[in-house]
Amino acid sequence: MEDKYREANRPATYAAANRDIIRPLLTPTAMWFGAFVLAIAAMLYGGYCWYLQITWGMGVAGIKHPTFWGVYIVTFVFWVGIGHAGTLISAILYLVRSRWRTGVYRASEAMTIFAVMTALLFPALHLGRVWQMYWFFPYPNQRELWMNFKSPLMWDVFAISTYFTISSVFFYVGLVPDMAIVRDHSTGLVKRIYNVLALGWRGTHKQWHSYMAAYGFFAAFAAPLVLSVHSVVSWDFAMANTAGWHSTLFPPYFVAGAIFSGCAMVITLLMPMTILFKWEDYVNTWHFENLAKMCLLTSGILTYSYAMEYFIAWYSQNPYEQYIFWWRTFGEQWWIFATMVFCNCIAPLVWYYRPWRQNWTILFIVSIFVNIGMWFERLNIVASSTSRSFDPSTWDLYWPTAVEWGILIGSAGWFSFWFLLFAKTLPGVAITEIKEMVVPPVKGSLED
Amino acid sequence: MAGLNRRDFLKALGIGSSASVMAACRLDDNRYYTPIEQVLPYVVKPEQITPGTPTFFATSVGTGPNAHTVLARHRDGRVINVGANRRSPMAGIVPTDALFELQRHFSPDRYQAPAKKGGEATDWDAARSELVAGIKAAKSGGKKVAWLGPYASGSIVKLLDDVTDGNAVYWEPLGYEADALAAEKVFGKRVLPGYDLAKAKYIVSFGADFLSGWGGWELANQYAKAKDPNEGGFVARFALVSPYQDQTGANADDWYQCKPGAQAQVALAVAKLVAAKKGYNGPAARLVAAGDPAAAAAASGLGEGDIDAIAAQIVSRDSVVLPGGASGATTAATELAMACFLINVVSGMAGKTFGLGTAYTGPVHSYGDVKALIDAMNAGSIGALLLGDVNPAYALPADSGFAEAVGKVPFVASFSSHPDETNALANVILPVADVFEDWGDEEVHAGLRLLRQPAQSPMYGALSLGDVLLAAARDAGLQAAAAAPVEGEVEGEATEAPAEGEEAAPAVAGPIGFTPATFREYVKAVWKAEYSGANFDQWFSERLADGFMHHDTAIGAAPISAGAPALAGTAAIEGEGEYFLHAYPHPFRKDGRFANQPWAQETPDPMTGMVWDSWVCVNPKTAERMGWSRNDLLELKTAAGSIQVGVEFYPGVREDVLAVAFGQGHAANGRYANGVGANVVSLLSAKADSFGALAWQQAKVAFNKVGTAELVTTIGSDTDQMRMMAPIADADTLAKVGDAESAHPGEMTGIHHLPLDARLHERGAVDFYGMTDHPTYRWGMTVDINACTGCGACSVACYAENNLPVVGKAKVRDGREMGWIRVNRYWGYDEAKPGLPVENRFLPMMCQQCAHAPCESVCPVLATYHTIDGLNAMVYNRCVGTRYCANNCPYIARRFNYHSYVWPEPFNLQLNPDVVTRTMGVMEKCTFCVQRLRSTKSAYRDQGIDRVPDEALEQITACAEACPTDAISFGNLVDPESGVTKHTKSGRAYQVFAELNTMSAVTYLAKASYHRAEDPHHGGGHGEEHGEAGGEHHEPEAHGDAHGGEHAEPAPKAEGAHHEEPAHGADH
Amino acid sequence: MRHLFRPTGAAAMMLLLAAISGGCPPVDEYPGDSNHPRAPHNLFPEYTSENGQIATGVTPTEALEQPIAFPHDRHVQVLGMECEFCHSEARKSIHAGVPPTQTCWNCHQHVKKRLDQDAPSPEIARIAEFYEKGEPIPWKKVHDLPDYVHFEHKRHVKAGVDCTECHGQIALMGGERQEDGSVEGTMYRETTLQMGWCLGCHETHPSVNENYGENADLRRAELKDCWTCHK
Amino acid sequence: MSFSDGVQIKGVYAHLDCLLTGIEDLKSAGITGWTVQAPLPRHEIEEAIYEGRPAPVRWWTLTGAIAGLTAGFLLTSLTHAQWPMINPGGKPVVSLPTFAVVMFECTILFGGLATFAGMIVHTGLPSLWLPKMLQDPRVVDDKFSISFTDAPASQRERIEELLKASGAVEVTHGADTIYEVPNA
DSSP states (O other): OHHHHHHHHSOSSHHHHHHHHHHHHHOOOHHHHHHHHHHHHHHHHHHHHHHHHHHHOGGGSSOOSSOOOOHHHHHHHHHHHHHHHHHIIIIIHHHTTOTTHHHHHHHHHHHHHHHHHHHHHHHHHHOTTGGGGGGGSOOOOTTOOOOOTTSHHHHHHHHHHHHHHHHHHHHHHHHHHHHHHHHHTOOHHHHHHHHHHTTTOOOBHHHHHHHHHHHHHHHHHHHHHHHHHHHHHHHHHHTSOOTTTOOTTHHHHHHHHHHHHHHHHHHHHHHHHHHHHTOTTTSOHHHHHHHHHHHHHHHHHHHHHHHHHHHHHHHHTOHHHHHHHHHHHHSTTHHHHHHHHIIIIIGGGGGGSHHHHTOHHHHHHHHHHHHHHHHHHHHHHHHHHHHTOSOGGGOOOOOOOHHHHHHHHHHHHHHHHHHHHHHHHSOSSOHHHHHHHSOOOOOSSOOO | OTTOOHHHHHHHHHHOOSSOOOOOBOOTTOOOOSOBOEEOOOSSOOTTOBTTBOEEEEEEESOGGGOEEEEEEEETTEEEEEEEOTTSSSOSOOOHHHHHHHHHHTOTTSOSSOEETTSOBOOHHHHHHHHHHHHHHHHHTTOEEEEEESOOOTHHHHHHHHHHTTOEEEOOTTSSHHHHHHHHHHHSSOOEEEEOGGGOSEEEESSOOTTTTTTOTHHHHHHHHHHOTTTTTOOOEEEEESSBOOTTGGGOSEEEOOOTTOHHHHHHHHHHHHHHHHTOOSTHHHHTTTOOHHHHHHHHSOOHHHHHHHHHHHHHSOEEEEOOTTTTOSTTHHHHHHHHHHHHHHTTOBTTTEEEEEEEOSOOOOHHHHHHHHHHHHHTOEEEEEEOSOOHHHHSOGGGOHHHHHHTSSEEEEOOSSOOTTGGGOSEEOOOOOTTTOOEEEEEETTEEEEEOOSSOOGGGOOOHHHHHHHHHHHTTOOOOTTOOOSTTOHHHHHHTGGGTTTSOOOOOOOOTTOSSSHHHHHHHHHHHTOOSSOHHHHHHHHHHHTEEEOOOOOOOOOOOTTOOOOOOOOOOOOSSSOEEEEEOBTTTBTTTTTTOHHHHHSOOTTTOBOSSOEEEEOHHHHHHHTOOTTEEEEEEOSSOEEEEEEEEOTTBOTTEEEEESSOOBSSSOTTTBTSSOOGGGGOOOOBOTTSOBOSSOOBOEEEEEEEOOOOBOOOOSSOTTOOSSOEEEHHHHHHHOSSBOSSTTGGGTOOOOOOHHHHHHHGGGSSSOOOOOSSOOEEEEEETTTOOOOOHHHHHHHHHTTOOOOOHHHHHTTOOOOSOEEEEEOOBOSSSTTOBOSOEEEEEOOOOOTTOHHHHHOTTOSEEEOTTSOEEEOGGGOOOOOHHHHHOTTOOEEEOSSOBOOOTTGGGGSOTTSOOOOTTOEEEOOSSHHHHHHHHHHHHHTTOSSOOGGGTTTOSHHHHHOTTOOEEEEETTSTTSHHHHHTTBTTEEOTTGGGTOOOSEEEEOEEESSOOOSHHHHSOSOOOOOTTGGGTOOOOOGGGSSTTSSOOOOOOOTTSOOOOOOOOTTO | OGGGGSHHHHHHHHHHHHHHHHTSOOOOOOSOOTTSOBOOOOSOGGGOOGGGOOOOOOOOSSOOOOSSOOOHHIIIIITOOOHHHHSTTTTTSSSOOOOOHHHHHHHHTTOOBOTTOSSBOHHHHHHHHHHHHTOOOOEEOSSOOOTTBOOOHHHHHHHTOOHHHHHOOGGGOOOEEOTTSOEESOOOOOSOOOHHHHHHHHHHOHHHHHHHGGGHHHHHHHHTSHHHHBO | OOOSSEEEEEEEESOHHHHHHHHHHHHHTTOOOEEEEOSSOOHHHHHHHHTTOOOTHHHHHHHHHHHHHHHHHHHHHHHHHHOTTOBSTTOOSSOHHHHHHHHHHHHHHHHHHHHHHHHHHHHTOOOTTOOGGGOOTHHHHTOEEEEEEEEEGGGHHHHHHHHHHHTOSEEEEEOGGGOOOOOO
């Protein structure tokens, strides 16, 4: 089955691969412009909300005593999680030489970069005094002050910025030969820009030699980052003593959740792209089915983790822990938990049935469910534990305000803006690696 | 203060402060963002003032029986805070009233100039001449000049009586009129008897809110002493006989849910039983003969056994019975007070816990007197009415006819410095200087006089009331009735001289008249007239520095007056309907006088956590029966009127009672009070009891649900969810083992995993990181939950000291309140009787300054960290606002600045210059008043002392200083001899969430309760009575039936007691 | 499924997103109410002076135009006056104390002219003017610390820190009124008064060792504690 | 590039096997100075040229990673040691468990950036100024090539023959200017 797809749909020649993948870059459609304008509009709306927040203070958001973290942290974790699939696919699957990676890794890597860029907005959005954000970075100053490297937030700063840097370099390095192709398919100023972006790549044997070695190292570096970044993010919670957060289960559980949401997001994004850009030769049911299988695996891990949290709460006899999990399930905001369980544990089950797993409509709809469910999972974690913290006298309920929703929409606009820009300016499928899958042109004596 | 010419003083202060931040001019080239600040030196610097260093002025706040001595903290030209006067014989505390007065002092609504009717501003000269003209016109027309003002004592009373020829009425709503009238009837003197709660082992209150200021804040302090297990190991038992537990009543160990109106009958029955048990046959026996336990039980809903149990407790040990206050002021208010006095007499406690020797002897007028004044006004015999800082137009029921009567007076002047409903009736408003700007004195009792002196120059050039009156009297050509006894009712005045005791000469004051140029001279003249020693000026300066004049005074006997009428045992409240209205004084807003103070509105109500509103307390069972839920809006209706209030579930109220607090629903009291909540007085009519005391509890109430209210409470849960935040220690065990250092700290709390400081070093070996090293100090605090009465003084004091912004109702609803100390309230129920709250606890919760603070390690920029002195530091200007610390604090002790708040001028003048105001996006929290620690350390270092002694630390924080019951103590945990270190070794010691291993620096001491007897023989019944000698060791187990009155257990009744017919006398 | 990605389906999705976005309630409810005003913040709030409370204290280093051309040099160098003669609270309080006008007046009611001039000095006349009007002299702050800094003059003076270590060579600073009426050349700030500069002395100043002997290390640790200087 | 006595020669291949033959032939003929261009990395080409010699980039990676680990440790430890009295949460001043994350991230970051630098250095990127003859768009699209930018003129014919023999579809020579880059 897999071979059938793979063999049947791969391009005949190197040149055909170039042509097919570059095609969408050449002709912007009205549809693209419409989406682009919409993304900018959403971004501006989010920006306006942020302006309000900076002007009037964090009080325009719904955070309160005792729920000091709200949608911003939820969405931060959500986007960081989304940003995992790309590097997972591009690095880990590269290292294990998984062949289906080729078709999807460029888009998912781009998604990673933009998701991390979106996530990076949120620490700033979340800060009470964003204008002092530079204090997060180690630079020598007259005050002789430094940061607290014992703080999980500082680990976050390092983990996310490292992840962003390495992912970006990895993404860029992967793009270099492809941008050279785009260069050669363009003229004038555009050609010059792409030439600079491609660093004048000419595919000489010296270039390929060090390039491939470096690419391997990047993959090797990015692979532990995939596991570490969301572990570090999870430590924001697990290192806190708040009931429902303080758990050693968090790192694996968060990483699994991140991969889960990331793979679902790849389906959500790549499927429309594939259809609109007519890339069925390169990205097809085989890829989506594999992504769905990844989701199934991680969904199983998540479901197990959810169950294990309850077990730990029960087994630990920790009253705070027990209360939190009771409250998440049956408290005032039970529907957050219910949404999470439905979207993350139940909805993906349909993918166990192969025909549904290969049905694009079902794939797409369930992937949307997973995205929603993972956002709610973070809401469930962030808002519930603090709403029902140790001292019952302080209990209160959190719900986002219009400003927070606006910023959430703005962040989606920001992400879409970059992704649309990417789809229009950079090859959405790794041409060079697609070429590696093409049977090389041989005259006769040599075999592949 | 002594020796300073007052005019110079005012001039100097009026000029301004040393380092005021004034202009914000920028340099022309705009290169510099910061404003160039100005530094404005004094022109003539007063001697006492050192810029940058606080100067303390001993003064007194509150008037008449509510007066308390305090220290006004003056800094750079203004009073910035009120501190405890620990040199005085009064408790070294800061009443919440004093803090509200402080905020009132800086209120933006304060009149800045005299005003005419309609609000037209005028100047002082014009207003004063109008006053003189008004008085002259009255005099020339042969009419009287009358004064209606709040309670007062000392020189101002003399002056006012002189100015008005004795037509001065001193009356306050929710005041002491019933007590004064009762004393007049029983003891023949219109005084307020003195109490000494500290000596009592059994305290009965019929509703008086003596833990929130009733009878002076001294009583709250004495209560804590009675409750202190260190004093003999025995914890006084407090019984409440009232339909409603207010903040005071919530501290009760036994709650007898007396039906409204039956308190007097119960008290009389108790009196009779006590007399019988004691075998008393003195002159009071006749008066209480009408007591009928059976009838009282029937009327009150208590069991006869309950009534007997109260009497049994009273006789079994030293006791004191407090009257009803406003909560017990039914149409039998005076009778209730009389009965209470008589219980104290027949139980033999007069001279020990009760007496007239320390009675307040200033004038206390009743509603009857006010009514007489109203009648006189209506009759046209009053030519000029002078109104003090009292608000009858708001506080009197409408059918008293006050407003109409005032309309008939040709000239009405108000001397209130703040707008209120009554001022609108005045022809001219002369906003005189307030307590922080004026001279004065108060006579607390015969042996204790307080002085008041200006602690800053008057704002807006306000003049002193005394100065204005003296000048007006002279200008109007009044003649002082020198030393003539003022007519009629002011017997208290007449008794003043004999009560002076041996030291001060009993010389009758010579005629002072209106000759002194200023009121300061006048006060001095009054004191001089009574001073017999040499060198008066020096003596007076010393008294000024102290703030008081004191000589030991015995509590004195309470001889029954020969003509005392016998009590009838009148039943009170009548009317249609099943539900009673209970109107109670609010612990902060009192009768409404502090309603316009944002602190009084925003500090959460001690019992409900409500802010900025009125609500009706409904028993949950009632609510269930009626199908109400929290926040339903009820319309309450009586014959007099109706109000709309939201429903709050409240276990501490009888099922047939709906309770609403006084003090809200103002129409013209300023921007913060107007339109907030509802005025419960609109439900009342002007009913007085047969002696003339206004009945605040008089009505049955009808109601219907009209919608949904928007009540805002800061309390998230009614219980501690079994989290052992406020455990209970058994009082009987405590009486046996005492509260001294225990080999097993915390053993009495039932919490068995305490990393208390005493054991920290032992535990160090098993800790991953070990204990933090504190070489010199580790600042620590202990909070005695047994002493904490939930009054909220700590919270308010924190607002005043640490520049906490007030955010308003909407923002509190959104969870943005800024109080650094919150007082968690936990309803605690009798295990035997679910739903009966008799183990309520209050838990002041502030930053615990943990040694292993969860907040510190998560801050990415090191804005919070552990100092070398053991504090959990918070550097505001380093904070970037990640709020991670607050999330990670199990005590949720941190507050976040969601906005930048602005202090409307002149509130900003009250800001403490030692504490920065925080802007938006910054986390803040309790710092153990590090600014005070810093300046104290600095002051000791000035003397070459590197380690501050414990006695200088005990009350150094604002909360500890303010606490009326000294529940909060502070000190150095490194010092093994310090008070806090010893507290941590108590058997009652525990730390909240100790299992999280935060190693906090705050230790709580568990509340002692009489409802946790584990000893089986304690549990069964209550026959086991002991004589007085044994009483301090064993508690008669009355708790089995001590409350609720649901089952009347056959108790050892005082069968042989007198069963005389109730003497329905002419009173009725 | 694929029809979703045709133009009609896409347009419908956009409309949906637009509806969500535009459906949020308008954000106009934040200006607070009149009783609890909250100041809108500009983007650099650290530099605002709301209620005069937060100021960074970054003042210029050139001389400010003062109301009176007060010459420190003549008082210190020529007359030999000690700093604490006028700044008399330096040893007692957190402020050194700008002298009350009366302190000036004590001498200048007798001294009406400059040493080097014969005519009465108009600057001294200004002092008399301020004194008689009873108005404070509105000096501009030259050494201005941020409002979140707690600085005690007395601790530094008593520790033996010389005035000049922070204030520079004030004895050399003069001050003349120019012909156009402006004042120039009065006192200016020589040191940065920034945190790192403060820390320099707190870490190394010899007075700590002199004053605290064997406890010097502990004292140095205390001196580097944030709350020693921040409030 | 050189205009001295060097000559430029280029053989364009359409087939991978022919290219490999060409490389083998050149190597066996002892001819050096050639540049192979390919539109994609093929292990066969790599193997043929480098015979399994690893790229020197790995030393950059190792150095960077070690430097990052050290820098991470020094940054965290020294900055905290500068303020030993500012102690958050009762933890030791130098607390390796809490610093481990930063050290790890620094290792990755420095290692990654050093690898990138190494790649730039060893690939000769950015190669914006390569001889025109190497800027043939066909080799980025679907063709392979073997080029001599500076072959001795004396060997020109030998090389051309060799290339043709191995199966080059086009063999050209000349000065740099002749290779105008045709637009695709």
